Amino acid sequence: MRRTRIVGWLRVILPLLALAILSTLFLFSSRPDSDGSALPYADVSPQELAGRPVITQPSYAGVASDGTEIEMTAASANPDDAEGRSQISQVQLILRAADGLVAELTAGEGEKQGQLIRLAQDVTMTTSTGWRLVADEFLARADDGVVTSDRPVHVQGPFGELEAGGMSLRRMPDNSQNHVLDLNGGVRMIYQP
DSSP states (O other), X not given: OHHHHHXXXXXXXXXXXXXXXXXXXXXXXXXXXXXXXXXXXXXXXXXXXXHSXXXXXXXXEEEOTTSOEEEEEOSEEOOOOTXXXXXXXXXXXXXXXXXXXEEEEEEEEEEEETTEEEEEEEEEEEETTSOEXXXXXXXXXXXXXXXXXXXXXXXEETTEEEEESEEEEEEOTTSXXXXXXXXXXXXXXXXXX
């Protein structure tokens, strides 16, 4: 009998206690931010977004004529314009050559037009052989797996740092499967004893 009374009182007290806790949550909650600073990413109108189509997280994969596997991913891409160019952002491009060489390029933005991929803004290329190259722009051709830059390149290699006027990563001219990293345009080594 005593247990039944306790259970009966708890059936009344516990819901009232829950109601009191919920009401204090609403009573003491903070007021909504009326100046709009709560959503820092909401400064684009829906009409503007609807007017420009965007593809989120696009990916592209293919095989070049020399057997190099090419994989490209990005955060977003605008579909091709009238000239066949597609603007891409936060790009990662990976090339896997038949000789085992892997080159990974990352960039803040880029442009794809046909088989040509132009990477710009904080562009870095790292290779599986221990090379790291930084330049303002890299051009990659998806049809033959060649990566070039005619801009100054800062290179960190297995044996030190180098500066070059340009570079190319391509298959050896003797038609073998081996690839060569060719630095050109006034190469100088930065020696630090």
